[in-house]
Amino acid sequence: MSLSLLEGNEAVAWGAMTSGCRFFAGYPITPATTIFNTLLRIMPPAGGICLQGEDEIASMGYCLGASMAGLKSMTATSGPGISLYSEQISFAIGSEIPLVIVNVQRLGPSTGSATRGADGDINFMRWGNSGGLPVIVLAPVDIKDCFVLTMHAFNLAEEFRCPVFLASNKEIAMTKESIDLDAVEKPRIIDRIQSKEENFLPFAVKEGSMIPEFLPIGGKTLVRQTSSTHGADGYITTDPGIISRFQNRLKNKLESAIDSFSFHASFIEENAETLIITYGVTGRAAKVVIDEQKKAGKPLSLLILKTLWPVPENLIRDKAKNAKNVFVFEMNMGQYVCEIERILPDKKVKFFGRMDGRLITPRQIMEAISNE
């Protein structure tokens, strides 16, 4: 065994490099800046491009251009930057541009607290786009996840041609942790499918598929990209039939495939009446609690979600099937709990949140559960 000491953000950067990311643009913001710092150090010598945008909107614009020119691209920011990304996120969704967006969440609202952690943007990432179509959001628990989920994020962005968020948190991103990089099990790398069609249409989908094949801008075949509502040829359309099929496809291509990327960790005890559901760094405190309770002969079940959006409904229903009570813990004032309540209408769903810049502690989890 040989361990390295890295920040979560550095692990994200190396995960991106390992995935074949060769374009990064970002604007400095605590607690995401060390992703930019790391990539600026490692990416240009490897033939990649790392840019500091004049603002967040520009950083996203560079990434969208580079991605459409064929490079795997990533950007990283925190809540205030996600606000500025919003218009470009909508563009990436509607125009099916593969992109990884790392959101190192900090305590909000607004400029909030730059060096305090939170999971306050969970619904914002999902719903902060015009049109309300789905995105993919993955949430790391620790440094290993920072590396592995970044790789998954690239794979999903390429496979589904969509923006994928990594919902990190200052508490993971700026915490240094030991990791054995060689021992980490890395997913197989997926690249976007390059079209071999003679009459290539940029948004045409083949029978049985929901994702258009790709060709880069600047290649031999002419490629059109547009932020406007378009048909298969990439020109504006006003045909309600085409528009409706297009919107449905954007929704279904992700929602119908969620079972294939419902990343999670679960510890289900047969006799446990209570299931804890949580995500992100809070998963670590919850794991301590269930381990202690098991030793004490009072088993609890735990589901740590690592895919948050689209909601892995089947997974959640399955893991909750034997539970009477479900307890949701979040580093916010109650966001994802609404999804849990929606999916599990026959369970008693309770919520505990904390939003003061400090971690939810194992003791708080235990107290919340025993107070019930």
Add this chain to the structure above:
Amino acid sequence: MNSLLNTGRPPVFCPGCSHERITKALDKALSNMGLSGENVVIVSDIGCSGLFDTFFNTHAFHGIHGRALTYAAGIKMAKPDLNVIVTMGDGGLGIGGAHLLAACRRNLNLTLLILNNFNFGMTGGQFSVTTPPEAQVGSGFLNRLEKPLDVCDIARSAGAPYVARCSSYSGDLPDEIEKAVRFDGFSIIDIWGICPGRYTKRNKLTPQIIDESLAGLSSCSGIVEENKRIEYGHNYREISSKLKKVAPPGGIRAEFIFPESDRQEVMILGSAGQRIITSGDILCIAGITAGLNVTQKNDYNITVLRGPSISEIILSPDDIGYSGIEKPSVIIALAQEGVDRRRYVFSDLDESTLIIKAAGVDIPESRATMLNVDFKTRGIKSQDWALVSLAILAKIKKVINVDMLNASLKLVFRETVLESALELVKRVEI
């Protein structure tokens, strides 16, 4: 040469719109250069100028208002051989002002055609950043209150190496565009035109008036001598190609035995300048030399040279679940500011916690075991207090031992710094 116009999608501008002339001039320029569609991408902005990409058989990228230059930059960096043409109206110029300044300063080889017709055509003739104050436009009296800007002046002062200004009615327009496209760097042409759909409904503007107005302005005919310099992309690739490849982080071999049997939590509470974070690193790496899992969280003010500095470290032979510190085995209290920020931990402590406290630092009451150290009398400088505290721990075999500490120092420091650190550790007596 072949025209690149898309005959299937002819221009759809209002009759008399000067955008149509620019469309044709751009086509002429591109075909005079012998370019085929695959060599060109047209990146268009929003508004009537945003339709440009649809009239050409080239690569096309149409995005959000004001952001065209940002997409263009990403494309150009990824595909340096592609001719990247950006079309933007005077509306996009205003909303995308920051991107214009950045493009001028950066000097990436893009060509920006500003289709300047002094108002927002598409949305109803509202005023833009170039609308004259005396014009009657769709924004009521508001344009009377603001001064229009001269984009050429701005571009020059922002560092654009190629700035030209001309009328859409000029017979030279295809040549002007060709010169700008051929220029190896960021080039702008401010092309003045007429919007009969909106602007000239209430304002008098003719090709002749445009010529007269242009004649009254400082001449901009292309290369700006004082801004000439190497193109950004060439420069970027040139510098990058000389950088040494960075290997992924290599692991550190486990070779020592942890003097403890379970999870150890350490808080180092100091202030800026006391090398608190570095000492946290040293402690973590010492742990790794014994094959331990470690976490380290640092807390300091954004103004890094002042205020408290705190490092919180966990070392454990097992996986580290919860990464917060509930019950530290050691607190190293070196400055009042650091102690004050963590006052809440002290009341819960019992004898099993060791506090190494610098003389003069006040700590809240607790039942912890105290070790007072008068660093000053011992002649130790403030920036070494944290390292000396680690050396004390190593010598009493609490959390770490001397082998772990020395191995860590050898990984963290080099040469003279290393020598003096090792010497410092050696000299520490309990």
